[in-house]
Amino acid sequence: MLEKSLFGERLASGSGIEELMDDLGQALAGSHGPVRMLGGGNPAHIPEIQAVWRDRMTAILSDPPAFDRMLANYDPPVGNARFILALAEFLRRHFGWPVGPENIAITAGGQTAFFFLFNLLAGEFRNGARKSILLPLVPEYIGYMNQGLDPGLLRAVEPRMEFLPEHRFKYHVDFEKLAVKEDVAALCVSRPTNPSGNVLTNDEIRRLADLARSAGVPLIIDNAYGLPFPGIIFGEADPIWDENIILTLSLSKLGLPTTRTGIVVARPEIVRAVASMTAIVGLANCSIGQAIILPLLQTGEILRLARDVVRPFYLRKSRLALQWIRQFFDDRLDYHVHVSEGALFLWLWFRGMKISAETLYSRLKARNVLVVPGHYFGVGRTQDWRHGHECIRLSFAMDETSVREGIAILADEVAKAYL
Ligand SMILES: Cc1ncc(COP(=O)(O)O)c(C=O)c1O
Numbered sequence: 476m477l478e479k480s481l482f483g484e485r486l487a488s489g490s491g492i493e494e495l496m497d498d499l500g501q502a503l504a505g506s507h508g509p510v511r512m513l514g515g516g517n518p519a520h521i522p523e524i525q526a527v528w529r530d531r532m533t534a535i536l537s538d539p540p541a542f543d544r545m546l547a548n549y550d551p552p553v554g555n556a557r558f559i560l561a562l563a564e565f566l567r568r569h570f571g572w573p574v575g576p577e578n579i580a581i582t583a584g585g586q587t588a589f590f591f592l593f594n595l596l597a598g599e600f601r602n603g604a605r606k607s608i609l610l611p612l613v614p615e616y617i618g619y620m621n622q623g624l625d626p627g628l629l630r631a632v633e634p635r636m637e638f639l640p641e642h643r644f645k646y647h648v649d650f651e652k653l654a655v656k657e658d659v660a661a662l663c664v665s666r667p668t669n670p671s672g673n674v675l676t677n678d679e680i681r682r683l684a685d686l687a688r689s690a691g692v693p694l695i696i697d698n699a700y701g702l703p704f705p706g707i708i709f710g711e712a713d714p715i716w717d718e719n720i721i722l723t724l725s726l727s728k729l730g731l732p733t734t735r736t737g738i739v740v741a742r743p744e745i746v747r748a749v750a751s752m753t754a755i756v757g758l759a760n761c762s763i764g765q766a767i768i769l770p771l772l773q774t775g776e777i778l779r780l781a782r783d784v785v786r787p788f789y790l791r792k793s794r795l796a797l798q799w800i801r802q803f804f805d806d807r808l809d810y811h812v813h814v815s816e817g818a819l820f821l822w823l824w825f826r827g828m829k830i831s832a833e834t835l836y837s838r839l840k841a842r843n844v845l846v847v848p849g850h851y852f853g854v855g856r857t858q859d860w861r862h863g864h865e866c867i868r869l870s871f872a873m874d875e876t877s878v879r880e881g882i883a884i885l886a887d888e889v890a891k892a893y894l
Contacts, residue, residue: 482624490621491851498845511881512873514845516669516819517732518705519792519872523784524730531767545766549759553750554581554738558765561772562738569703569778572716574740580749581760582737585699585725590622591752592695592721592739597660598625606660608695611648611683614822614852614863616669616697630659631855641801644811644824646671648679655690661721662687665697667708667817670852670868672793674701674816677713688719693741695721700818705729706781707789708817718742726764728819729777729785734764789819789872796821796871799879803886808893819872822849824865828892831864838888844881 479487498514535542553559559579566572582588597606605625613631623629632653634646646668655662662683667674675683680696687694700707702714705728716722719742726736739749753760771777793815800821804810813822828835832848839846849866856863869885871878 485621485624485626492618492620495617495847495851509843511844511877511884513869513871513878513881514847516728516870517872518728518730518819519788521730521784521788524780527771527780528730528767531770535766541766545762548762550581550762550765551750552754552759553746554579554760555762555765558769558772561769565772565775565777566703566716566740569775570714570716572740574716577743578740578746580739580741580746580753581765582739582749582753583757583760584727584732584735585697585723585737586618587735587753587756588723588737588739588749589619589697591749591756592661592723592745593619593622593628593663594624595745595748595752596693597628598623604658606658608661608663608855609653609655609659610663610855611653612646612664612668612673612675613854613856614668614670614849614866615663615854616665616699617847617851617854619663620851620854629855631853638811639814642804642806642811643814645814646673648675648683650682653686655686655692659690659692661693661695663695663697665699666712667700669699669818670820670847670849671813671822672815672818672820673813674708674710674712677715680715684715684717684720693719693721693745695723697723699723699725700728702781704777704781704785706778706786707819708786709790709793710816712817716740721745726768729781731764731767734767735761736764736768792819792871792875792878793821795875796869796878796882799882800886803883805886805890808889810889819870821869821871823867823869824849824862825867825889825892826865828865828889829894830892832867833864835867835888835892839885842884842888844884846881846885 495515559576562579563574563576566574593608597608599605607628607630610631612634635649637645684694721741724738726734809826811824815821836848847868850860850863853860853863
């Protein structure tokens with residue numbers, strides 16, 4: 476039996492995100508037969524986007540020095556200098572943000588960026604004080620859970636709920652409950668939110684930014700699905716950055732998850748700290764995603780792809796999934812679907828169902844449908860979370876047959892769960 480350090484106990488004893496990624500990997504490897512994979516966060520293979528990646532690879536292969544540089548040179552820990560320069564110019568040109576290369580660091584995916592940022596800003600301090608990261612709205616991204624080396628690193632505030640017609644609802648930040656006290660090191664939100672597909676309004680984001688600034692702490696905005704890329708936001712929302720905001724971006728949901736490319740846009744001292752952590756933990760990052768994307772940033776083509784290809788693709792998928800829910804679910808049940816404003820997921824709430832979301836998950840798994848039970852997204856909560864046990868997250872990114880069949884089976888199991 477392996478005797479684990481405290482660090483080992485925290486990081487090597489399993490987690491929701493590990494189970495989720497395992498489920499995803501095994502389902503995609505086809506080891507359980509035909510599985511309707513509505514569980515993980517794998518992006519869709521969008522034909523037009525896949526063609527862009529193939530064209531870029533062909534162009535890189537036909538330029539031997541570029542190919543050799545991409546595969547055979549370590550980048551500095553902060554990231555590839557040409558990529559960072561091109562991204563800074565892109566952000567200045569298109570959004571007018573006052574950023575230079577000193578404001579950008581690359582990480583091994585957004586996931587690693589959060590591990591670094593959370594533990595950099597919060598935890599135990601030299602004077603014995605402890606600070607935490609405050610999530611202004613749960614449910615939040617499952618991958619944040621277990622990332623803190625300090626057990627109490629994440630804390631969360633329950634949202635306000637708005638009930639809407641046709642079995643819809645929406646979360647709002649409850650500003651009355653949101654107090655940024657001295658033991659808060661930073662605020663953090665994903666926008667769009669994983670799992671709910673909520674997009675915090677411009678007004679909510681501005682209020683959060685103001686709150687953070689007046690408390691002297693940064694606001695972290697996790698833009699894994701948002702603007703300017705991959706752009707999976709269905710309504711109107713403005714991208715926002717200033718010196719007090721730490722914006723994280725990722726190439727994953729654009730369609731390059733295996734290149735493990737995360738991007739941190741922040742003030743220089745934070746960027747330098749992230750680069751120092753990369754050096755210690757991993758020396759350097761993978762260069763391939765940066766090499767693929769570089770000219771798309773220089774020409775601005777990445778914006779067109781996000782706006783004209785990625786966004787409409789997921790918008791259509793979201794509308795189809797909602798239509799199938801309407802079609803298959805018994806209208807008399809007390810179920811609620813969060814408004815689908817972005818990202819790849821529907822978040823369903825089965826109020827008053829007789830079984831837990833975990834039991835529902837197991838019953839669905841037995842019928843070859845994978846979803847994620849909602850309690851995993853109660854990040855930063857200490858008490859048991861009844862609401863989370865009544866919710867599930869369902870991805871609509873996979874092929875239409877899987878999503879349609881998965882929703883039909885879900886409707887059947889949910890109807891039994893109310894008996
Ligand atoms: C909200 C959110 N943040 C961050 C990540 C991390 O993604 P990656 O490490 O692939 O950039 C994900 C992945 O699903 C996510 O959903």
